[in-house]
Amino acid sequence: MEETRILLAEDDENLGSLLKEYLEIKGYKTGLFTNGNRAYKGFIQEHFDLCLLDVMMPEKDGFTLAKEIRQINTDIPIIFLTAKTLKQDVLEGFSIGADDYITKPFSMEELLFRIEAILRRTHGTEGSQQEVFQLGKYSFDAQKQTLTIDGQTQKLTTKEAELLKLLGNNKNKVLERNFALRTIWFDDNYFNARSMDVYITKLRKYLKQDPLVEIINVHGKGFKIIC
Amino acid sequence: MEETRILLAEDDENLGSLLKEYLEIKGYKTGLFTNGNRAYKGFIQEHFDLCLLDVMMPEKDGFTLAKEIRQINTDIPIIFLTAKTLKQDVLEGFSIGADDYITKPFSMEELLFRIEAILRRTHGTEGSQQEVFQLGKYSFDAQKQTLTIDGQTQKLTTKEAELLKLLGNNKNKVLERNFALRTIWFDDNYFNARSMDVYITKLRKYLKQDPLVEIINVHGKGFKIIC
DNA sequence: AAGTAATGTTAAAGATTGTTAAATAGTAGT
DNA sequence: ACTACTATTTAACAATCTTTAACATTACTT
Numbered sequence: 001m002e003e004t005r006i007l008l009a010e011d012d013e014n015l016g017s018l019l020k021e022y023l024e025i026k027g028y029k030t031g032l033f034t035n036g037n038r039a040y041k042g043f044i045q046e047h048f049d050l051c052l053l054d055v056m057m058p059e060k061d062g063f064t065l066a067k068e069i070r071q072i073n074t075d076i077p078i079i080f081l082t083a084k085t086l087k088q089d090v091l092e093g094f095s096i097g098a099d100d101y102i103t104k105p106f107s108m109e110e111l112l113f114r115i116e117a118i119l120r121r122t123h124g125t126e127g128s129q130q131e132v133f134q135l136g137k138y139s140f141d142a143q144k145q146t147l148t149i150d151g152q153t154q155k156l157t158t159k160e161a162e163l164l165k166l167l168g169n170n171k172n173k174v175l176e177r178n179f180a181l182r183t184i185w186f187d188d189n190y191f192n193a194r195s196m197d198v199y200i201t202k203l204r205k206y207l208k209q210d211p212l213v214e215i216i217n218v219h220g221k222g223f224k225i226i227c
Numbered sequence: 228m229e230e231t232r233i234l235l236a237e238d239d240e241n242l243g244s245l246l247k248e249y250l251e252i253k254g255y256k257t258g259l260f261t262n263g264n265r266a267y268k269g270f271i272q273e274h275f276d277l278c279l280l281d282v283m284m285p286e287k288d289g290f291t292l293a294k295e296i297r298q299i300n301t302d303i304p305i306i307f308l309t310a311k312t313l314k315q316d317v318l319e320g321f322s323i324g325a326d327d328y329i330t331k332p333f334s335m336e337e338l339l340f341r342i343e344a345i346l347r348r349t350h351g352t353e354g355s356q357q358e359v360f361q362l363g364k365y366s367f368d369a370q371k372q373t374l375t376i377d378g379q380t381q382k383l384t385t386k387e388a389e390l391l392k393l394l395g396n397n398k399n400k401v402l403e404r405n406f407a408l409r410t411i412w413f414d415d416n417y418f419n420a421r422s423m424d425v426y427i428t429k430l431r432k433y434l435k436q437d438p439l440v441e442i443i444n445v446h447g448k449g450f451k452i453i454c
Numbered sequence: 455a456a457g458t459a460a461t462g463t464t465a466a467a468g469a470t471t472g473t474t475a476a477a478t479a480g481t482a483g484t
Numbered sequence: 485a486c487t488a489c490t491a492t493t494t495a496a497c498a499a500t501c502t503t504t505a506a507c508a509t510t511a512c513t514t
Contacts, residue, residue, distance in 0.1 A: 068245070070335050073252070096334075143399055144453050145443060157501055158446040194461095195503055201463060217461065219511060384491055421471095422493055428473055444471065446501060455514100462509065472499065479492070484485100 004119065005029045007048040009039035009065060010081065011057045019052070022108050028115075036060025040068055048076065050115065055082040066096045077118045081106075101186050110179055133168035136213035136227040140164055149209050156206070159184065163199050167215065167225040177222040231346065232256045234275040236266035236292060237308065238284045246279070249335050255342075263287025267295055275303065277342065282309040282316065293323045304345045308333075317413050328413050337409065360395035363440035363454040367391055376436050383433070386411065390426050394442065394452040403449040 006028045010016035013034055020030045031046060033039035036057050043051070051069060053062035066078050077099040099121075100114050131142035139148045145161040147154045156164065162184045167175050181188035181196060200215060200223060207213045213227040233255045237243035240261055247257045258273060260266035263284050270278070278296060280289035293305050304326040309316060320328050326349075327341045358369040366375045372388040374381045383391065389411045394402050408415035408423060427442060427450060434440050440454040 075336070144441070158444075158448075159502070191504070194505090197461060198463080198503080200461090204462095217511095219460070386492070418494070421495090424471060425473080425493080427471090431472090444501095446470070458511100458513075460509105460511070463507090465504105465506085467504070468502080470499105470501070473497090475494105475496085477492105477494070479490100481490075482488090484487080 003027075003029055004050065005031070005046070005048045006115070007039060007043055007046075007051045008032045009034075009036060009052070009057065009062065010054045011035055012054075019108075019111070026112060036062070036065040039065055043069055050119065051076060051078045052111075052115075053078060053080055055080050063096060066098065070096060079114060079118065101182075103182060103187065106182075110182070113179075114183075131165070133165075133171075135168060135171075135207070135225065136210040138207065138210060138213060140168060142168075147206055154206055159199055160202055160206075163196070164203055167203075167223065170224065172224060172226050174218050174224045175222050180222065230254075230256050231277065232258070232273070232275045233342075234266060234270055234273075234278045235259045236261075236263060236279070236284065236289065237281045238262055239281075246335075246338075253339060263289070263292040266292055270296055270299070277346065278303060278305045279338075279342075280305060280307055282307050282320075290319060290323055293320075293325065297324050302349075304349050306341060306345065330409065330413060333409075337406070341410075358392075360392070362395060362398075362434070362452065363437040365434065365437060365440060367395060369395075374433055381433055386426055387429055387433075390423070391430055394430075394450065397451065399451060399453055401445050401449050401451045405449075407449065 004027075006023055008016060008019055008023070008030055010019065010032065011034050016032050016034060020032045023030045031042055031048065033042050037060050039053070040060070051066070053065055055062035057065075062080055062082075066080070069076065069078065078096075079100045079102060080098050081102055081104060083104050099118050102111060102114060133140040133142065137149050140146070141148070142161055142165045145156045145158065147156055147164070163180065166180050166183060169175075177193065177196070178188045181192050185192040185195070200217075204215050207215065210227075213225065215223055215225050217223055231254075233250055235243060235246055235250070235257050237246065237259065238261050243259050243261060247259045250257045258269055258275065260269050264287050266280070267287070278293070280292055282289040284292075289307055289309075293307070296303065296305065301324070305324065306327045306329060307320045307325050308329055308331060309320075310331050317328050326345050329338060329341060360367045360369065364376050367373070368375070369388055369392040372383045372385065374383055374391070390407065393407050393410060396402075404420065404423070405415045408419050412419040412422070427444075431442055434442065437454075440452065442450055442452050444450055
């Protein structure tokens, strides 16, 4: 397996070097650039496999930089780091071709999770990758968005499936509220949080047929599925 | 494999040189001309395999240039770049013999997708090459626009085939609405979106005979075919 | 125990998608 | 040109998905 190289564009030097240090410990060679222009030059001169771009930077903002990078390489995964989420911004980001979006403050684990998820998606045999979870007597197919028990199959909506997938990824471990909100809703405001609660209720209904499977709340933290 | 040479006529020098830079990184030798007259001279003097023509250019617009190019070479693929889509313009473009049409702003990924699609179509020994998809028990021939199951063959209309081809190209992955609309309808407005929905319904009907093949909606994103 | 915050639940409102049929546009033959 | 036919778009309404609102319940804090 080759070394994965990450381009990091972040004007806050403290945060930047912290991230760089962390990523390198995790085995990613990281190039840190403290403004958009330098990052662009770096991108042209060196080889990178993934870009982490701060949106708000002096001189050249992350979106502009991303557009320029996209002109050179359409495939390289781009993750935006941003202080605050405006739906508008998220949409603009994705229209440029962002692969993910992460709002500050974020934990290092969260960032790593997203980086690895994207690298799996990009490198891996993608598409055909089977995403079937066993949840007690239930079988959940994230691709097809279906939940099956005793031959009975229930179709799930997109959001239901996305949430159950995150829960299933963390069986018997806490899925943090903010993490789920940022991953699925791209923003962790109050209303999205309530929307997520509604979906938790829906999933619980679907999962009633096996009493050994349960989604429990961890007050103030999030939810975990036990099975 | 020989080198493919692209003629690029674009009066906006910033965009032009970015495109050139990008295309060359992708392995296409690119000649950039910043107005129609220069582009015409360039076309006569050098050899090119594909033309990217901006429609709106001072002195000589893209359509006029295309007509002149067509008099010299009836076969060379031509893609128009245009700021805004007027149905009128698209029709005029195709009547001149355009091979494709792309509206700004477009992503580089999108442009590359179209260039490569056309080169496959034009160059390749093609025939039945990569244009036959296996979708569960179905066999779909994008060239012939036919869908076959158990020896029964159903003819598809052009739009039906184009849409199924895009879906088939992204098996088990989400085909984004906007991308499909821009690729097939050249514009992603509300009405085209509804038209696309109608075609999704039609395709679902055709695909009913194999229950393992399904086109599912990913709310707010697009569709994916699973099989 | 009382008060506050977080979660549970249900229903309505709002947005997107599914479907059918009619209107329009395009095509080929005469 | 006209007619007959097919393909595509538009319109209308139905169904589904998501968010928002409201109120109920539970958990935590003091």
